[in-house]
Amino acid sequence: xxxxxxxxxxxxxxxxxxxxxxxxxxxxxxxxxxxxxxxxxxxxxxxxxxxxxxxxxxxxxxxxxxxxxxxxxxxxxxxxxxxxxxxxxxxxxxxxxxxxxxxxxxxxxxxxxxxxxxxxxxxxxxxxxxxxxxxxxxxxxxxxxxxxxxxxxxxxxxxxxxxxxxxxxxxxxxxxxxxxxxxxxxxxxxxxxxxxxxxxxxxxxxxxxxxxxxxxxxxxxxxxxxxxxxxxxxxxxxxxxxxxxxxxxxxxxxxxxxxxxxxxxxxxxxxxxxxxxxxxxxxxxxxxxxxxxxxxxxxxxxxxxxxxxxxxxxxxxxxxxxxxxxxxxxxxxxxxxxxxxxxxxxxxxxxxxxxxxxxxxxxxxxxxxxxxxxxxxxxxxxxxxxxxxxxxxxxxxxxxxxxxxxxxxxxx
Amino acid sequence: xxxxxxxxxxxxxxxxxxxxxxxxxxxxxxxxxxxxxxxxxxxxxxxxxxxxxxxxxxxxxxxxxxxxxxxxxxxxxxxxxxxxxxxxxxxxxxxxxxxxxxxxxxxxxxxxxxxxxxxxxxxxxxxxxxxxxxxxxxxxxxxxxxxxxxxxxxxxxxxxxxxxxxxxxxxxxxxxxxxxxxxxxxxxxxxxxxxxxxxxxxxxxxxxxxxxxxxxxxxxxxxxxxxxxxxxxxxxxxxxxxxxxxxxxxxxxxxxxxxxxxxxxxxxxxxxxxxxxxxxxxxxxxxxxxxxxxxxxxxxxxxxxxxxxxxxxxxxxxxxxxxxxxxxxxxxxxxxxxxxxxxxxxxxxxxxxxxxxxxxxxxxxxxxxxxxxxxxxxxxxxxxxxxxxxxxxxxxxxxxxxxxxxxxxxxx
Numbered sequence: 138x139x140x141x142x143x144x145x146x147x148x149x150x151x152x153x154x155x156x157x158x159x160x161x162x163x164x165x166x167x168x169x170x171x172x173x174x175x176x177x178x179x180x181x182x183x184x185x186x187x188x189x190x191x192x193x194x195x196x197x198x199x200x201x202x203x204x205x206x207x208x209x210x211x212x213x214x215x216x217x218x219x220x221x222x223x224x225x226x227x228x229x230x231x232x233x234x235x236x237x238x239x240x241x242x243x244x245x246x247x248x249x250x251x252x253x254x255x256x257x258x259x260x261x262x263x264x265x266x267x268x269x270x271x272x273x274x275x276x277x278x279x280x281x282x283x284x285x286x287x288x289x290x291x292x293x294x295x296x297x298x299x300x301x302x303x304x305x306x307x308x309x310x311x312x313x314x315x316x317x318x319x320x321x322x323x324x325x326x327x328x329x330x331x332x333x334x335x336x337x338x339x340x341x342x343x344x345x346x347x348x349x350x351x352x353x354x355x356x357x358x359x360x361x362x363x364x365x366x367x368x369x370x371x372x373x374x375x376x377x378x379x380x381x382x383x384x385x386x387x388x389x390x391x392x393x394x395x396x397x398x399x400x401x402x403x404x405x406x407x408x409x410x411x412x413x414x415x416x417x418x419x420x421x422x423x424x425x426x427x428x429x430x431x432x433x434x435x436x437x438x439x440x441x442x443x444x445x446x447x448x449x450x451x452x453x454x455x456x457x458x459x460x461x462x463x464x465x466x467x468x469x470x471x472x473x474x475x476x477x478x479x480x481x482x483x484x485x486x487x488x489x490x491x492x493x494x495x496x497x498x499x500x501x502x503x504x505x506x507x508x509x510x511x512x513x514x515x516x517x518x519x520x521x522x523x524x525x526x527x528x529x530x531x532x533x534x535x536x537x538x539x540x541x542x543x544x545x546x547x548x549x
Numbered sequence: 550x551x552x553x554x555x556x557x558x559x560x561x562x563x564x565x566x567x568x569x570x571x572x573x574x575x576x577x578x579x580x581x582x583x584x585x586x587x588x589x590x591x592x593x594x595x596x597x598x599x600x601x602x603x604x605x606x607x608x609x610x611x612x613x614x615x616x617x618x619x620x621x622x623x624x625x626x627x628x629x630x631x632x633x634x635x636x637x638x639x640x641x642x643x644x645x646x647x648x649x650x651x652x653x654x655x656x657x658x659x660x661x662x663x664x665x666x667x668x669x670x671x672x673x674x675x676x677x678x679x680x681x682x683x684x685x686x687x688x689x690x691x692x693x694x695x696x697x698x699x700x701x702x703x704x705x706x707x708x709x710x711x712x713x714x715x716x717x718x719x720x721x722x723x724x725x726x727x728x729x730x731x732x733x734x735x736x737x738x739x740x741x742x743x744x745x746x747x748x749x750x751x752x753x754x755x756x757x758x759x760x761x762x763x764x765x766x767x768x769x770x771x772x773x774x775x776x777x778x779x780x781x782x783x784x785x786x787x788x789x790x791x792x793x794x795x796x797x798x799x800x801x802x803x804x805x806x807x808x809x810x811x812x813x814x815x816x817x818x819x820x821x822x823x824x825x826x827x828x829x830x831x832x833x834x835x836x837x838x839x840x841x842x843x844x845x846x847x848x849x850x851x852x853x854x855x856x857x858x859x860x861x862x863x864x865x866x867x868x869x870x871x872x873x874x875x876x877x878x879x880x881x882x883x884x885x886x887x888x889x890x891x892x893x894x895x896x897x898x899x900x901x902x903x904x905x906x907x908x909x910x911x912x913x914x915x916x917x918x919x920x921x922x923x924x925x926x927x928x929x930x931x932x933x934x935x936x937x938x939x940x941x942x943x944x945x946x947x948x949x950x951x952x953x954x955x956x957x958x959x960x961x
Contacts, residue, residue, distance in 0.1 A: 145798035151658050184613045193605040204596045204785035238811040266809035373616035375816035386557035397678035399650040404787035
């Protein structure tokens, strides 16, 4: 009966998920000589550092209770602020450790193994992981410039699909950058009411809009909506602070699970977020600066891509967010296979395959303009073009760069 | 096909857990006129407030990167400090949002629905919830003054029990206060190696020891151990900062799930914890102060209980931790039924039933000496004795206290 040498046997839940390219790529961000257009890190130069220092100093000095345990749902003043913003009651709000935790919570309270969850393909990696971990069976839906193609969902519904959840990103979907049009939002809300599924609406980039029209919140159109939000893009991610607004009938279940997974969201982080979100005039000024900055960055990258690639790369100047989703116009191209050579040539991106629900998206790549200095965006586009176009012609290497590609399993 | 009125249907996972008394009781802590001996809140007067302010100021000023995303496993310097302390490699360490999250992670990577998990009855509520949520089937083990009765576990193993996990608290089990003896620790480690289960060792109160001998870490005795830790009791809980040390074979699974549930632990919280844990001389001084304080508090409460109850209450002066686990020596007593009257009489406690695995522990109550001022501990003991002894005689009410008890489902 000696089992001391038996290996750890993972649960079935673990077997459902695999490592994400984003996680593995975070390790590359600091690699010297590599311009990263890969990671989704927001610009650290725009973090409100002195405001944050003052907030913590103030909070901790005034009340050591910000270092104490607090209630599972979140601190009352923050829940109230969130409720006002969403035009709901505070009793529908739960503060979470980032929107990723909100996705995990909604998945755990709604999904049994095999339950269908419909979402865009390519899909947001964090949502794919959370739904798979909870046992969701993913159903891929097509997208275009107006976001999720709701008429394709309707066809599937008429053909018998009964999803528990439909996940949708309102503004600047990651990776496609598309915003759900108002007419599609209305159509989706009608379908939810008619077919009895729950909509999970995520909207991390709403404030980072530099042109075009925002998507309306689905919560204004249907009661069958869970709204998931984060402060990571508009303030900073290092607090892990987000929230969810849920229908009344779901609230107790979500609170119970939240309590079992980490008791409550860090009290100090909630205090800091509340301080920054409610400081008179601060957020509107800060958001204006971010919009200007990210808009400039997007234009620099897109202009450089146009110059370097000519018509070899298909993409649109985004209306907001942090990413360009681009298609290489070459038959048989495989961006995942190109990535090690690109890093070898001094530039990193995320290949389309990282966002796979069912399609491999081999001709696509996601480029972030969020954090690199403008000159690096231009140089990154140059290196990328050299890799992609040279790669097609047979692979000359960028002079002066490392010869050895990193292990292939980093990009799975 | 109109389902718009259909209620939210919770997943099976939600159905496995129920509200915990600790959560509901947190709401009572601030109720005016009620002396709370219920919640497990550490003493906020002993939080290192000025150290923390300085730490944040220093960290944010030096590097805005503490507000940025960071790696799923934790920041390298903190993982190294933890590894040194546990005498393991940093590659075995994952930083978590409190030890509660560590429990949830170990449950999710090891348990399929119905897998047996053995633990003490009465049990730690957080562990019970995490294991149940992940589908674990709880197996109650008896305890005594030397902690979990390992010979009872061995009997069950010989009778065919094959647990995936055995959960054990090393020092000052919550609620019993017992410390696992060194000989039982060795015995448990041998059984793990022989029968192939994994030990989850939790140890939140180790530093809060004011007498007696500590339990050895099981990780020094077997490779089949996951160590779960928190800084909540020795620093403060409001950061939600803990960690786990796992066998190599488990590491990747835990990291994958951690990434899917909240990407990573808050970067700023990790920075603050590291700053405080590594500041020369700080922790040893701080821990000495805590030991003196909690030891005094324990003596005040126990002395008052002895005075007020005489031989009507059975308990031992604890060697550490924050709780007294006491048995009311009256046939047919039901502490859960007494609680609303106790609150009505101006004192709160946690009834034994809150810690049920299978036994109801109706004669028991858990009293916290952590946070109430000494005069409140004495007065709390007086009010408690009046409720318990009067209750037995037919229930006179404490003069000047509210008549209406709170809703009963608060104590489920």
